[in-house]
Amino acid sequence: MRDVAEHYGLHINRAGFANCPFHRERTPSMKLYDDHFYCFGCQSSGDIITLVEKLFGLQPYEAAKKLQGDFGLAEVPYDYETESKAYQERRKSVQKELEFKKWKSAAYLILTDYCNLLRIWKEEYAPKNDDDTFHPLFVESLHELDKMEYYCDLFLYGTDEDIRKFKEYEERLVKRIADRIRDFKQSNMGRTNPDIGNER
Numbered sequence: 001m002r003d004v005a006e007h008y009g010l011h012i013n014r015a016g017f018a019n020c021p022f023h024r025e026r027t028p029s030m031k032l033y034d035d036h037f038y039c040f041g042c043q044s045s046g047d048i049i050t051l052v053e054k055l056f057g058l059q060p061y062e063a064a065k066k067l068q069g070d071f072g073l074a075e076v077p078y079d080y081e082t083e084s085k086a087y088q089e090r091r092k093s094v095q096k097e098l099e100f101k102k103w104k105s106a107a108y109l110i111l112t113d114y115c116n117l118l119r120i121w122k123e124e125y126a127p128k129n130d131d132d133t134f135h136p137l138f139v140e141s142l143h144e145l146d147k148m149e150y151y152c153d154l155f156l157y158g159t160d161e162d163i164r165k166f167k168e169y170e171e172r173l174v175k176r177i178a179d180r181i182r183d184f185k186q187s188n189m190g191r192t193n194p195d196i197g198n199e200r
Protein backbone atom coordinates (compact mmCIF):
# COMPACT_ATOMS: atom_id res chain seq x y z
CA MET A 1 0.00 0.00 0.00
CA ARG A 2 2.72 2.48 1.03
CA ASP A 3 4.91 1.70 -1.97
CA VAL A 4 2.02 2.25 -4.31
CA ALA A 5 0.92 5.48 -2.63
CA GLU A 6 4.43 6.91 -2.70
CA HIS A 7 4.98 5.84 -6.27
CA TYR A 8 1.99 7.97 -7.26
CA GLY A 9 3.23 11.01 -5.38
CA LEU A 10 1.74 10.83 -1.90
CA HIS A 11 4.10 11.83 0.90
CA ILE A 12 3.67 9.62 3.90
CA ASN A 13 4.78 11.03 7.23
CA ARG A 14 6.24 9.10 10.12
CA ALA A 15 2.86 8.40 11.60
CA GLY A 16 1.78 6.79 8.35
CA PHE A 17 -0.46 9.66 7.23
CA ALA A 18 -0.52 11.45 3.89
CA ASN A 19 -2.39 14.43 2.49
CA CYS A 20 -5.57 13.01 1.05
CA PRO A 21 -5.70 13.39 -2.74
CA PHE A 22 -9.50 13.17 -2.67
CA HIS A 23 -10.28 16.25 -0.64
CA ARG A 24 -8.48 19.55 0.01
CA GLU A 25 -6.52 19.62 3.23
CA ARG A 26 -3.37 20.92 4.86
CA THR A 27 -2.88 18.38 7.61
CA PRO A 28 -2.60 14.79 6.46
CA SER A 29 -5.61 12.73 7.44
CA MET A 30 -5.29 9.77 5.11
CA LYS A 31 -3.81 6.80 6.93
CA LEU A 32 -1.95 4.16 4.94
CA TYR A 33 -2.24 0.71 6.44
CA ASP A 34 -0.50 -2.43 5.19
CA ASP A 35 -3.37 -3.45 2.97
CA HIS A 36 -5.67 -0.45 2.72
CA PHE A 37 -6.03 3.30 3.12
CA TYR A 38 -8.59 5.29 5.04
CA CYS A 39 -9.16 9.04 5.08
CA PHE A 40 -10.43 10.39 8.37
CA GLY A 41 -11.44 13.58 6.60
CA CYS A 42 -13.59 12.40 3.72
CA GLN A 43 -13.93 8.70 4.60
CA SER A 44 -12.60 7.48 1.30
CA SER A 45 -11.08 4.06 1.67
CA GLY A 46 -10.00 0.94 -0.16
CA ASP A 47 -7.10 -1.22 -1.22
CA ILE A 48 -4.34 -0.52 -3.76
CA ILE A 49 -6.62 -1.16 -6.69
CA THR A 50 -9.22 1.27 -5.38
CA LEU A 51 -6.50 3.88 -4.85
CA VAL A 52 -5.36 3.61 -8.45
CA GLU A 53 -8.97 3.56 -9.69
CA LYS A 54 -9.72 6.77 -7.85
CA LEU A 55 -6.47 8.54 -8.64
CA PHE A 56 -6.69 7.92 -12.37
CA GLY A 57 -10.40 7.41 -12.90
CA LEU A 58 -10.03 3.81 -13.99
CA GLN A 59 -12.06 0.64 -13.79
CA PRO A 60 -10.73 -2.06 -11.42
CA TYR A 61 -9.33 -4.18 -14.22
CA GLU A 62 -7.55 -1.23 -15.85
CA ALA A 63 -6.22 -0.17 -12.45
CA ALA A 64 -4.78 -3.64 -11.88
CA LYS A 65 -3.20 -3.49 -15.35
CA LYS A 66 -1.71 -0.11 -14.60
CA LEU A 67 -0.21 -1.40 -11.36
CA GLN A 68 1.19 -4.34 -13.22
CA GLY A 69 2.82 -2.06 -15.79
CA ASP A 70 4.06 0.64 -13.40
CA PHE A 71 5.58 -1.86 -11.03
CA GLY A 72 7.09 -4.07 -13.69
CA LEU A 73 5.14 -7.10 -12.62
CA ALA A 74 5.42 -10.04 -14.95
CA GLU A 75 2.42 -11.07 -16.97
CA VAL A 76 1.39 -14.29 -15.35
CA PRO A 77 -1.15 -16.63 -16.84
CA TYR A 78 -4.37 -15.28 -15.48
CA ASP A 79 -6.70 -17.71 -13.79
CA TYR A 80 -9.77 -15.56 -13.66
CA GLU A 81 -11.76 -17.75 -11.33
CA THR A 82 -9.10 -18.16 -8.64
CA GLU A 83 -7.94 -14.57 -8.92
CA SER A 84 -11.35 -13.02 -8.67
CA LYS A 85 -12.28 -15.28 -5.79
CA ALA A 86 -9.12 -14.28 -3.94
CA TYR A 87 -9.79 -10.65 -4.76
CA GLN A 88 -13.35 -10.85 -3.47
CA GLU A 89 -12.06 -12.44 -0.27
CA ARG A 90 -9.55 -9.66 0.21
CA ARG A 91 -12.13 -7.03 -0.51
CA LYS A 92 -14.43 -8.55 2.06
CA SER A 93 -11.77 -8.66 4.74
CA VAL A 94 -10.69 -5.07 4.08
CA GLN A 95 -14.35 -4.06 4.17
CA LYS A 96 -14.80 -5.79 7.52
CA GLU A 97 -11.73 -4.07 8.89
CA LEU A 98 -13.08 -0.70 7.78
CA GLU A 99 -16.46 -1.36 9.34
CA PHE A 100 -14.77 -2.22 12.60
CA LYS A 101 -12.76 1.01 12.51
CA LYS A 102 -15.89 3.04 11.88
CA TRP A 103 -17.73 1.32 14.70
CA LYS A 104 -14.74 1.86 16.97
CA SER A 105 -14.57 5.61 16.50
CA ALA A 106 -18.35 6.02 16.76
CA ALA A 107 -18.51 3.89 19.91
CA TYR A 108 -15.67 5.86 21.48
CA LEU A 109 -17.50 9.13 20.89
CA ILE A 110 -20.68 7.72 22.41
CA LEU A 111 -18.87 6.45 25.49
CA THR A 112 -16.98 9.70 26.10
CA ASP A 113 -20.20 11.65 25.56
CA TYR A 114 -21.95 9.56 28.17
CA CYS A 115 -18.99 9.87 30.58
CA ASN A 116 -19.16 13.64 30.27
CA LEU A 117 -22.86 13.64 31.02
CA LEU A 118 -22.42 11.35 34.02
CA ARG A 119 -19.64 13.55 35.43
CA ILE A 120 -21.84 16.61 35.10
CA TRP A 121 -24.83 14.87 36.66
CA LYS A 122 -22.69 13.69 39.55
CA GLU A 123 -21.78 17.31 40.36
CA GLU A 124 -24.92 19.09 39.34
CA TYR A 125 -27.44 16.81 41.02
CA ALA A 126 -25.52 15.79 44.12
CA PRO A 127 -27.79 16.12 47.16
CA LYS A 128 -27.19 19.50 48.80
CA ASN A 129 -28.74 18.62 52.17
CA ASP A 130 -28.65 15.39 54.13
CA ASP A 131 -32.38 14.86 53.82
CA ASP A 132 -32.57 15.49 50.05
CA THR A 133 -33.84 12.57 48.07
CA PHE A 134 -31.43 11.40 45.43
CA HIS A 135 -32.01 12.84 41.98
CA PRO A 136 -32.37 10.03 39.40
CA LEU A 137 -29.56 11.48 37.26
CA PHE A 138 -27.28 11.54 40.30
CA VAL A 139 -28.17 7.91 40.98
CA GLU A 140 -27.48 7.02 37.36
CA SER A 141 -24.04 8.64 37.58
CA LEU A 142 -23.24 6.62 40.71
CA HIS A 143 -24.24 3.42 38.98
CA GLU A 144 -22.54 3.97 35.66
CA LEU A 145 -19.61 6.37 35.83
CA ASP A 146 -16.84 3.99 36.97
CA LYS A 147 -17.78 1.38 34.43
CA MET A 148 -17.99 3.92 31.60
CA GLU A 149 -14.63 5.44 32.47
CA TYR A 150 -13.18 1.97 32.37
CA TYR A 151 -14.65 1.43 28.89
CA CYS A 152 -13.28 4.77 27.65
CA ASP A 153 -9.82 3.74 28.89
CA LEU A 154 -10.21 0.46 27.09
CA PHE A 155 -10.78 2.33 23.82
CA LEU A 156 -7.87 4.66 24.48
CA TYR A 157 -5.30 2.18 25.70
CA GLY A 158 -6.59 -1.24 24.69
CA THR A 159 -5.51 -3.14 21.60
CA ASP A 160 -7.85 -3.69 18.67
CA GLU A 161 -8.12 -7.25 19.91
CA ASP A 162 -9.47 -6.02 23.28
CA ILE A 163 -11.92 -3.76 21.51
CA ARG A 164 -13.09 -6.54 19.22
CA LYS A 165 -13.86 -8.63 22.32
CA PHE A 166 -15.70 -5.70 23.82
CA LYS A 167 -17.71 -5.28 20.62
CA GLU A 168 -18.62 -8.93 20.65
CA TYR A 169 -20.16 -8.69 24.12
CA GLU A 170 -21.23 -5.09 24.41
CA GLU A 171 -22.27 -3.87 20.98
CA ARG A 172 -25.87 -3.65 22.16
CA LEU A 173 -24.87 -1.79 25.30
CA VAL A 174 -23.26 0.90 23.15
CA LYS A 175 -26.48 1.16 21.16
CA ARG A 176 -28.48 1.53 24.36
CA ILE A 177 -26.14 4.27 25.56
CA ALA A 178 -26.55 6.13 22.28
CA ASP A 179 -30.34 5.93 22.74
CA ARG A 180 -29.99 7.05 26.35
CA ILE A 181 -27.98 10.13 25.34
CA ARG A 182 -30.44 11.00 22.61
CA ASP A 183 -33.40 10.62 24.95
CA PHE A 184 -31.74 12.83 27.51
CA LYS A 185 -30.88 15.52 25.00
CA GLN A 186 -34.45 15.55 23.72
CA SER A 187 -35.95 15.52 27.20
CA ASN A 188 -37.01 18.61 29.04
CA MET A 189 -34.01 18.34 31.26
CA GLY A 190 -31.61 18.22 28.34
CA ARG A 191 -33.31 21.08 26.54
CA THR A 192 -33.74 23.42 29.47
CA ASN A 193 -30.08 22.94 30.44
CA PRO A 194 -28.42 23.58 27.11
CA ASP A 195 -24.99 23.48 28.76
CA ILE A 196 -25.43 19.92 29.82
CA GLY A 197 -24.21 17.43 27.32
CA ASN A 198 -23.39 19.92 24.61
CA GLU A 199 -19.81 20.71 25.43
CA ARG A 200 -18.43 18.81 22.48
Ligand SMILES: [Zn+2]
Pocket residue numbers: 020021022023030039040041042043044
Ligand atom coordinates in the same frame (compact mmCIF):
# COMPACT_ATOMS: atom_id res chain seq x y z
ZN1 LIG B 1 -9.92 12.60 2.17
